[in-house]
Structures are given as structure tokens and as C-alpha cells.
Amino acid sequence: MSHTHDHEHAPPRPDLDDTMTYYRVMEEAVRSLLIEKGIVTADEVRREVENMDARTPANGAQVVARAWVDPDFREQLVANPKQAIGEIGHDIGPMHLVVLENTPAVHNVVVCTLCSCYPRWLLGRPPDWYKSRAYRSRVVREPRAVLREFGTEIADDREVRVHDSTADMRYLVLPLRPDGTDGLSEAELAALVGRDSMIGVTEVAPPLRA
Amino acid sequence: MSRFAVGDRVRVHDLWPPTPPTHVRTPHYVRGHEGVVERICGTFGNPEELAFGRRDAPRETLYRVRFRQADLWPGYDGSAADHIEIEIYEFWLSPAGQ
Amino acid sequence: MGGLEAGAIDREMHDYALWERRVDALMMLLSGPRRIMTVDQLRKGIEALPPDAYDSMTYYERWIASLTNALLDAGVLTTEELGARMAEVSARGPEAE
Known part of the structure; x- marks a missing residue:
């Protein structure tokens, strides 16, 4: 190369x-x-x-929103993703999925440095940048700089944990629920969740106030 | 039966070039480094045999291993708490220190 | 590739053309239910492309090149029939969709 x-x-x-x-x-x-x-x-x-x-990031957003409103579902999603996601109507096929929970102490971000492994059975085909040489080379070595390019600033005392999808597992980030969303319905919450937050290059922004 | 348990310290082999030349799923940047087993993923067909189309490739235990970023990259620009986790097959791993 | 020097990340998106989505579909069928080839074979074939392939070929161009090589290696296709069919397709132009 x-x-x-x-x-x-x-x-x-x-x-x-x-x-x-x-x-x-x-x-x-x-x-x-x-x-x-x-x-x-x-x-x-x-x-x-x-x-x-037909597989799009909206499927993943539904999963995230359900996990935000239903602690039992969240627990099951982490323990047995295929079954939990199946219960809300999405078949993730042969995929071995790992759900990575963001916490106030840890921010997760996913890459495949060897090719372009992606949770395609839930989110569809990966975006172009995910497959790019620039993202795959850099995010393992300077994740905070890459996140900054996506507009994501992670506090110094919060761990950034990179997951390189090198073999048979696929990864979905479960982002933090943003502040100011207490009154929102599950569907309104799902509408806030974009693809990039489930790869971990962004966080979910609170809804814009009118 | 898997050779390593969650929490074990392991070292990644540093075999390059591979013999025989094939497709490997262990990235260069962790070779020769030590990390900690984060979980055991199960057993999967050996990708280095699957790469030649051998559908009956022997199954190998796959681990997720957690490395400190500061151990992998000289002058790593981030928090000392930052980590990277990657999947590695058992035959690429030895106990730490070996 | 992990850890190599590289520039800014281009976040421009393009919609996949139908032929690209078909390459994807063929790979899913051949590696899944048909058991004709493995995903690792696809990856090995992509890594075996010339060093500048990453810059000169698009993503699904690399896939179809590698997938086709694997089918030739496996004897599923012969170079003769493939060459003849490619000449026909070129002469005819895009198929009606």
C-alpha cells in the first residue's frame, strides 16, 4: 500500500x-x-x-430508544443481543453482536482496521468514511482527534475505548441518553439517534428547543 | 476447553512474515504486545484456513483482549485510561512474559 | 492499516449503484447459503490486489475483482466463459433494469 x-x-x-x-x-x-x-x-x-x-440505522435507533426507556430490555440487550433485538422485530441473522454501553466513565467507538466489518444485519451497509483508509488508520491511534473531527469532545477523565472489529464479532454502541429528554416518547427518542452515535463517533445531542 | 480465562494477561505473537503467507486477522499494531483477556467469544473457524476456501477449517477459540493505548503507541495523545479491545484467536496468544 | 499515517476523514457519502448492491448480494449468497466461497477468501483476494488498488479502485470494484478470482480458483467459472461473457456484455451495453 x-x-x-x-x-x-x-x-x-x-x-x-x-x-x-x-x-x-x-x-x-x-x-x-x-x-x-x-x-x-x-x-x-x-x-x-x-x-x-431495508436495513437502515433507524432499526438500531429503535433498539437504542427501547433500551433507554426499559431497563429490563437494556439488561437483556447486553446479555443476549440477538434475542432482545428479535423481540422488537429485527432479525440480525448470523451476526454475533456485542452491545457496548456508553457510561459517564467510558465512551466506546468502533472500527474495523482489517476490512469493513460492520453490524450490517441491523444498520445496513456501512457509510463510505467507515471503510476509508483515513478512518481505519487513525481511529485506533488517535481516537480523540478523530472524534473531534466528528465534533465530539470527550472529557480528559473519561476513558475512550476503541473496539477493533477484527474477526467474528460485530459491535453496536449504546449511546448515553441525552439530558432534557424526560418527557419524550420512545419514537421521539429514536428520532434523536443517528447512525454515527451507534458507531461511536458522535454522542446523541439533546433535542433542539423551540 | 479454552487455554486462557477472563482476566489473564496474554502476549500476542509477533510472527512476520506469516508462514505460510495467508490472510491473518491479527493487526500489526498489537503484535508483540501484552493485554488482558476481556471475554471469551466462543469458537469460530480458523480464518487463516477459511481464506483458502476450506469450509471445514478447524474451530479455534476467539478472545477479546484489552490493551492500554499508552502501551501500543509511543507518545499516545490521550488519557492514560484509554484502551483498545480487539478479537484475537488463541493460537496467536501466549501467557504474558513468554 | 491500523495506526498508519493518514489525512482527514472524508465524510462525503455516495449512494450505492444497483450493480454495487448486486455485488454485495452475490457475496452474501455465495458465502452464506451457497457455501461456494468464504468471506475470508474475499478479504485475502482484496489484500492480494496491486498496491495502488486501494486508491484506483472503488470499494465494490475490489469486491467483484476478488469474488471473481475466487470463483475462477474454485473452478466455478472458467476464464474462457468469463472472457466471452464480458465481451458480450461490453458490446451490448447496460442491461435494462
């Missing part, structure tokens, strides 16, 4: 959907051959695409 680049991103790419690049041609050729050989069907591929499209 080249170490001479001082920034990571390629020039902006146009939407490739109407351009037949070499690798797009390869995808179509491979897929059509696999279908002809009876290894996959076109329907299965379509369903798989749709199923993954």
Missing part, C-alpha cells in the same frame, strides 16, 4: 449506473453465468438487494 498520499479520497465519481465500467461489466457477466449454472437465481439476487436496502 502506498504511504505517499497525504489524503485518501479519489476524485468525486459520477453515478456509474449508466456507464459500463470494466468492473460493472464483470459483475453482470459473473451474475449471469452464476444464474445460468443454477448457482443463484435472479430472484434471490433481487431479494438479497432489497433485504439489505
Whole structure:
């Protein structure tokens, strides 16, 4: 891997959907051959695409909001994530999930330095930056500087705990419930929870006051 | 039966280049360092065999090991309390001090 | 990659094109229910790409390149049929969706 680049991103790419690049041609050729050989069907591929499209950070936000309002659920979520998440209607498939609870003493943040492991069975496909060389290289070595770039300042006396998703486990951060949310419904709480807070690069901000 | 228990101090091997050359799931930055077993994750197929498409790869115990950031990075710019936790297969680990 | 020097994190997002989502879907099917290849094979293949692949190829371009190599290695596809099919697809242009 080249170490001479001082920034990571390629020039902006146009939407490739109407351009037949070499690798797009390869995808179509491979897929059509696999279908002809009876290894996959076109329907299965379509369903798989749709199923993954349907997994979004909103699913994770529901889980977080429930954990904030229901201490029993929270306990079960940490002890047995698959079962707890299943009870609110989300099947996390074959994923071995670890739920990382943020506390006043510990802030958790997740990365995969070896590839791009991500709790995709709950949150969908990872954001581009999560897969970037810059994030993967830096967050293990200078997590506080990376968090600052995301606008997150962690107090000096609070531990920052990085989790490198190097093998078979996947990680979901359970952020702290923000102050000023006592009167909110579970759905209103879920609406506050964004993807980045469940990766741990941000905290959940309190609702804006009118 | 797993070789290490939660709380044990362990050392990560520092084998490079790997023999034979393969795909490994132990990042460079923890190799040769000592940490503490945080949990035992269970057993999973050895990724270094799975990388060659061996579906029947032997199962290996997987641990999560906690390292002090200040031990991994010279001049680490953060709190002394900061840690990193990563998953490591048993065959990459020895008791600390060995 | 962990710990190497790198610059600021680009937080620009792009929507995945349909062909990219299909690469993802093929990998899920081949590594899951079909048991044709493993995720670790995909990763090994990506690591074996040329050193500049990380900068010159997009994420799912690396995936399809590695996935295709694994299918060739396993004898699921031959280079001959793949080459012929790629030539056909190139000549025809994008399929109707």
C-alpha cells in the first residue's frame, strides 16, 4: 500500500449506473453465468438487494430508544443481543453482536482496521468514511482527534475505548441518553439517534428547543 | 476447553512474515504486545484456513483482549485510561512474559 | 492499516449503484447459503490486489475483482466463459433494469 498520499479520497465519481465500467461489466457477466449454472437465481439476487436496502440505522435507533426507556430490555440487550433485538422485530441473522454501553466513565467507538466489518444485519451497509483508509488508520491511534473531527469532545477523565472489529464479532454502541429528554416518547427518542452515535463517533445531542 | 480465562494477561505473537503467507486477522499494531483477556467469544473457524476456501477449517477459540493505548503507541495523545479491545484467536496468544 | 499515517476523514457519502448492491448480494449468497466461497477468501483476494488498488479502485470494484478470482480458483467459472461473457456484455451495453 502506498504511504505517499497525504489524503485518501479519489476524485468525486459520477453515478456509474449508466456507464459500463470494466468492473460493472464483470459483475453482470459473473451474475449471469452464476444464474445460468443454477448457482443463484435472479430472484434471490433481487431479494438479497432489497433485504439489505431495508436495513437502515433507524432499526438500531429503535433498539437504542427501547433500551433507554426499559431497563429490563437494556439488561437483556447486553446479555443476549440477538434475542432482545428479535423481540422488537429485527432479525440480525448470523451476526454475533456485542452491545457496548456508553457510561459517564467510558465512551466506546468502533472500527474495523482489517476490512469493513460492520453490524450490517441491523444498520445496513456501512457509510463510505467507515471503510476509508483515513478512518481505519487513525481511529485506533488517535481516537480523540478523530472524534473531534466528528465534533465530539470527550472529557480528559473519561476513558475512550476503541473496539477493533477484527474477526467474528460485530459491535453496536449504546449511546448515553441525552439530558432534557424526560418527557419524550420512545419514537421521539429514536428520532434523536443517528447512525454515527451507534458507531461511536458522535454522542446523541439533546433535542433542539423551540 | 479454552487455554486462557477472563482476566489473564496474554502476549500476542509477533510472527512476520506469516508462514505460510495467508490472510491473518491479527493487526500489526498489537503484535508483540501484552493485554488482558476481556471475554471469551466462543469458537469460530480458523480464518487463516477459511481464506483458502476450506469450509471445514478447524474451530479455534476467539478472545477479546484489552490493551492500554499508552502501551501500543509511543507518545499516545490521550488519557492514560484509554484502551483498545480487539478479537484475537488463541493460537496467536501466549501467557504474558513468554 | 491500523495506526498508519493518514489525512482527514472524508465524510462525503455516495449512494450505492444497483450493480454495487448486486455485488454485495452475490457475496452474501455465495458465502452464506451457497457455501461456494468464504468471506475470508474475499478479504485475502482484496489484500492480494496491486498496491495502488486501494486508491484506483472503488470499494465494490475490489469486491467483484476478488469474488471473481475466487470463483475462477474454485473452478466455478472458467476464464474462457468469463472472457466471452464480458465481451458480450461490453458490446451490448447496460442491461435494462
